[in-house]
Amino acid sequence: MRGDVWVVLPLACLAAGAFAVYLVARLLTSRNDLLALLTALVFAAALVALVPLQITTGVEHLPAWGHFGPGGAFLRADPGALVVAGVALGLGLLVTLYSGRYLALDHRYETYYPLLLLLMTGLVGMVMAADLFNLYMFCELMSVAAYVLVAFRRRLDTAIEAGFKYLVMGSVGTVIILLGISFVYREMGTLALSPPLSPPMGGMKGGGAWTRAGVACFLVGLGIKSAIVPLHTWLPDAHGRAPSSISAMLSGIIIQSAFYALLKVSLGLGFPARDLGALLIVLSLLNMTLGNGLALVQTNTKRLLAYSTIAQMGYIMLSIGVGLRYGVPGAIQAGFFLLLAHAVMKGLAFLCQGVCHFYCDATLIADLRGTAARMPLVAVAFSVALAGLAGVPPLAGFTAKWFILMGILRSSDALGYVGLAAFLLNSLLALGYYLPLIGTLFAPPSSPPMGGKERGREGRQPPPPAPPPTPGEGRGRTASPPELGGTEGGRIRVSPWMAVPIVALGALVLAIGLYPGPWLDWTADVGVYLLAASASR
Amino acid sequence: MTSALLLTTLLLPLVAGALLPLCRGRQTKHAGKVAAAVVALALACVVGLLVALRRGETPALAVAWIPTAGVQFALRLDWLAFPFLLNVVAVSLLAAIYGWGYLHVDARLPAFYALLLFFMGGMAGTVLADDLFLFFVFWELMLVASCALIAVWGEGDQAGRVALKYFIFTQVGSLLVLIGLIALYVLTGTSSLTQLRAAPPVLDPRWATALVTLFVVGFGVKMAVFPLHTWLPDAHSVAPMPVTVMLAAAMLSMGVYGILRFPLSIFDPSLLAGFSLPLMIAGVVSQFYGALMALAEEDIKRIIAYSSVSQMGYALFGLGTLSQPGLAGAAMHMVNQGIVKALLFMGVGLVMRGTGRRRISDLGGLRHALPLTAIGSGVGALAITGSPPFCAFHSEWQIFAGGFQTPHTVVAILAVLAPALTAAYALWFIRRIFLDPRPEGLEVGVPPLAMRVPFALLAFLALAVGLYPAPLYDWVTRGVLVVTGGGW
Numbered sequence A: 001m002r003g004d005v006w007v008v009l010p011l012a013c014l015a016a017g018a019f020a021v022y023l024v025a026r027l028l029t030s031r032n033d034l035l036a037l038l039t040a041l042v043f044a045a046a047l048v049a050l051v052p053l054q055i056t057t058g059v060e061h062l063p064a065w066g067h068f069g070p071g072g073a074f075l076r077a078d079p080g081a082l083v084v085a086g087v088a089l090g091l092g093l094l095v096t097l098y099s100g101r102y103l104a105l106d107h108r109y110e111t112y113y114p115l116l117l118l119l120m121t122g123l124v125g126m127v128m129a130a131d132l133f134n135l136y137m138f139c140e141l142m143s144v145a146a147y148v149l150v151a152f153r154r155r156l157d158t159a160i161e162a163g164f165k166y167l168v169m170g171s172v173g174t175v176i177i178l179l180g181i182s183f184v185y186r187e188m189g190t191l192a193l194s195p196p197l198s199p200p201m202g203g204m205k206g207g208g209a210w211t212r213a214g215v216a217c218f219l220v221g222l223g224i225k226s227a228i229v230p231l232h233t234w235l236p237d238a239h240g241r242a243p244s245s246i247s248a249m250l251s252g253i254i255i256q257s258a259f260y261a262l263l264k265v266s267l268g269l270g271f272p273a274r275d276l277g278a279l280l281i282v283l284s285l286l287n288m289t290l291g292n293g294l295a296l297v298q299t300n301t302k303r304l305l306a307y308s309t310i311a312q313m314g315y316i317m318l319s320i321g322v323g324l325r326y327g328v329p330g331a332i333q334a335g336f337f338l339l340l341a342h343a344v345m346k347g348l349a350f351l352c353q354g355v356c357h358f359y360c361d362a363t364l365i366a367d368l369r370g371t372a373a374r375m376p377l378v379a380v381a382f383s384v385a386l387a388g389l390a391g392v393p394p395l396a397g398f399t400a401k402w403f404i405l406m407g408i409l410r411s412s413d414a415l416g417y418v419g420l421a422a423f424l425l426n427s428l429l430a431l432g433y434y435l436p437l438i439g440t441l442f443a444p445p446s447s448p449p450m451g452g453k454e455r456g457r458e459g460r461q462p463p464p465p466a467p468p469p470t471p472g473e474g475r476g477r478t479a480s481p482p483e484l485g486g487t488e489g490g491r492i493r494v495s496p497w498m499a500v501p502i503v504a505l506g507a508l509v510l511a512i513g514l515y516p517g518p519w520l521d522w523t524a525d526v527g528v529y530l531l532a533a534s535a536s537r
Numbered sequence B: 001m002t003s004a005l006l007l008t009t010l011l012l013p014l015v016a017g018a019l020l021p022l023c024r025g026r027q028t029k030h031a032g033k034v035a036a037a038v039v040a041l042a043l044a045c046v047v048g049l050l051v052a053l054r055r056g057e058t059p060a061l062a063v064a065w066i067p068t069a070g071v072q073f074a075l076r077l078d079w080l081a082f083p084f085l086l087n088v089v090a091v092s093l094l095a096a097i098y099g100w101g102y103l104h105v106d107a108r109l110p111a112f113y114a115l116l117l118f119f120m121g122g123m124a125g126t127v128l129a130d131d132l133f134l135f136f137v138f139w140e141l142m143l144v145a146s147c148a149l150i151a152v153w154g155e156g157d158q159a160g161r162v163a164l165k166y167f168i169f170t171q172v173g174s175l176l177v178l179i180g181l182i183a184l185y186v187l188t189g190t191s192s193l194t195q196l197r198a199a200p201p202v203l204d205p206r207w208a209t210a211l212v213t214l215f216v217v218g219f220g221v222k223m224a225v226f227p228l229h230t231w232l233p234d235a236h237s238v239a240p241m242p243v244t245v246m247l248a249a250a251m252l253s254m255g256v257y258g259i260l261r262f263p264l265s266i267f268d269p270s271l272l273a274g275f276s277l278p279l280m281i282a283g284v285v286s287q288f289y290g291a292l293m294a295l296a297e298e299d300i301k302r303i304i305a306y307s308s309v310s311q312m313g314y315a316l317f318g319l320g321t322l323s324q325p326g327l328a329g330a331a332m333h334m335v336n337q338g339i340v341k342a343l344l345f346m347g348v349g350l351v352m353r354g355t356g357r358r359r360i361s362d363l364g365g366l367r368h369a370l371p372l373t374a375i376g377s378g379v380g381a382l383a384i385t386g387s388p389p390f391c392a393f394h395s396e397w398q399i400f401a402g403g404f405q406t407p408h409t410v411v412a413i414l415a416v417l418a419p420a421l422t423a424a425y426a427l428w429f430i431r432r433i434f435l436d437p438r439p440e441g442l443e444v445g446v447p448p449l450a451m452r453v454p455f456a457l458l459a460f461l462a463l464a465v466g467l468y469p470a471p472l473y474d475w476v477t478r479g480v481l482v483v484t485g486g487g488w
Helices: A005-027 A032-056 A079-105 A109-128 A132-150 A157-188 A209-225 A234-241 A244-268 A273-295 A301-326 A329-360 A376-390 A396-408 A414-442 A496-514 A517-535 B002-022 B025-054 B081-102 B109-128 B132-153 B159-188 B193-198 B205-223 B231-238 B241-266 B269-296 B300-320 B324-355 B371-384 B392-405 B409-435 B449-467 B470-484
Strands: A064-066 B060-066 B071-076
Touching: A005 A032, A005 A064, A005 A109, A032 A079, A032 A109, A079 A109, A079 A244, A079 A329, A079 A496, A079 A517, A109 A132, A109 A244, A132 A157, A132 A209, A132 A244, A157 A209, A157 A234, A209 A244, A234 A244, A234 A301, A244 A273, A244 A301, A244 A329, A244 A517, A273 A301, A273 A414, A301 A329, A301 A396, A301 A414, A301 A517, A329 A376, A329 A396, A329 A496, A329 A517, A376 A396, A376 A414, A376 A496, A396 A414, A396 A496, A396 B132, A396 B159, A414 B132, A414 B159, A517 B060, B002 B025, B002 B060, B002 B071, B002 B109, B025 B081, B025 B109, B060 B132, B071 B132, B071 B193, B081 B109, B081 B241, B081 B324, B081 B449, B081 B470, B109 B132, B109 B241, B132 B159, B132 B241, B159 B205, B159 B231, B159 B241, B193 B241, B205 B241, B205 B269, B205 B300, B231 B241, B231 B300, B241 B269, B241 B300, B241 B324, B241 B470, B269 B300, B269 B409, B300 B324, B300 B392, B300 B409, B324 B371, B324 B392, B324 B449, B324 B470, B371 B409, B371 B449, B392 B409, B392 B449
Parallel strands: none
Antiparallel strands: B060 B071
């Protein structure tokens, strides 16, 4: 085995950490906060392990590990993989700290934290995989961990149903991927994805019928895992039932990592960039329109955020598609910048929703009324996340929008302009659900809902007088555990385990928006790398 | 020194706005005083900047912000921007003082003034920005702050819906402007307005036409000209009065500034010639439409709101003439309209506070009970019809002179006829509220002093600027030179 051993270090850290945390949980302690701290340490160590890879990477020489020659490298830390892995580990760290309190309602901590670490192992391995077998193995690891985590609240049958749906659809995707691998192997004789700017190995030319069939299988299989319309139907259900910390990971980085794998595999197997770009633009139109359209009619907050993710994935796909089709690295860079910004904003949104669920048992949008009075920090942070997603300056979403538009305006034929028109219309459409949600957060608890007619009410009636808040009273659906903080005069004190990640993410949304330079530099190489990967075919 | 003044004018309100919500408990009642003091300081800085401008300097400031995209945090004050800046800051000061009397003191007061300061900061930043990205950031800040003010402090139970409609409608305009800005950046490779002016882009005529259309329509939404005006009556009538004053007197002029700064400054007149007639016609249609709707309305705040649509029609007509007096008149009209519109809305607010009523058919005979309001509103009504010796006479004269310099005489004649309708609704407004017999059961109380003082000051200004318009003439003439570069 030759190559840079540094490449394995993050993976080894995460995998070993998973086992270590499980052993600690079984043998030493099953306290939520200690396990959360330990898991957070593992994430931090893995993040530190990424740093030397980031320093040495470049399109000409990528740190890789494994056999060279016909067997190919096993792992390769290309620029896109580093961006995705970095975002994933950062988000995972904050989500773990958040779970230190959030998971008080669910009790199987010795299952949760190791599974989260295994999920991350699978994710980082999948984006760094340099051959199809490893890609498949890590993808499976990530997916299975995700299925279990989605169904984590196994006492609720709806959670089991959502997890099962995800499992079935995900497994169909996996089988199709396996089929694709077999097609590719039949033609190529090797499973390696060669790096850009180096001669193809094993006579791999790409373009034969079997390879094309294989690429099609990958597009469908990985498309299911990245919730591309019309293969997205598992996502809203999974989000609606999973714990909010898992939803944050799912929407924030899991589907995006599957999408990156899709890009790498298709380009690495010889799918021409122009055609992949055109396909992505067309698919993005579906994603954007369906995501925004269905989000408008949702009443459950987490399902609304799930559809919003589908729409935002549409924007990412549009930008990357334009970059691939017209050879604009800046557009791909903008797409990955939005991927990063979206992970932060959507993660923040889900974590805030989780806090509202934890203290006030809020699942519907209407339940969020009065949040500003009870938990002003959460209301402001949630509004920052939503305003960022809506593209309001000076937040991260607007900066991403600016750079995406800059990329799209360099298109040279009509398809790009169709995408542009759809992007603008969808930005407007999305305001129709982001803004009322912000308004609901700041609305007093019993006033009429904003922005629409109330169902079943004809004519105006004066709103009933608000009942005085009674501290400590549960809302009826799931009993609030007695160890929750008391409410003095309606104000709820949010635990620091949850407040600190929320404040950190909120500050990050503002920082990325106001000072995007370093983040843009981080994502700059990805466009060059992906275009080089296709050009050398 | 001047760049320090520039930075203070912009950043002081924004920083103060960010810190104001930290007021708690007994400090909340001082929030209004603090906000007004901050705006007064900004006004002092603007006067200092005027001194610098008169010496021939151009206060400017540029700091690198996003080097990968060539975006800078760049501010610049030239003669074009100056009247607009002065208008924004002065109107905001008077609105803040008006708010002392208008708003009830409660725990949310610091948040109101914080958003008011952000609103003002957004407008000031729009006018001062010398970079495309920065311009748009402040443009949106203006929108977000005003929308939040309408959503939370709006009057009536439709406040939330109106705020949503306002946001979405204005966002359509903003998105068109955004595409225009980004296209300009992509085509010219620079994000700096100074560089764009120094080296006007040579573009394919189709691209240029598309860009000018985008800018005109996008800024037209903000100007609320027909048929892009439908957000205005609802937003103005639902918003609390200090916000309405700022919306009508200062924010609408941002659209005019945008049109002056972007399509007119950057592109060659030959590219713009095709837009002249459509803009003039659109202006005339707005003039008549606004005036007719003002005649038809019952709610006194909506009457003045439609009057804004009509006045913006005058400005659009002036812009469309593409002539020196037309452009100068349009810019001057923004300042005059700022004075007069603020005056009229404050008068309406005094009537509403004094009587508790909003419908014009429920009002009448208030000239004895509210004498100051009657005189001030009378001044405002006469001013808005463009009659001497009040301020709007000068700007309307310039606009019509510009109209007759174009070959489209018929349109210009129609434009000159519009003041007749303006007089109709304005004078009928005064007659119905103040001169007609008083209806039964109309109780009148005296409005607070803090609401009456800015009102009186504006009435005085309307007369003073009308009698001594020389400084204003001087400023806008130099401003138009910036646009035309002496070449038109």
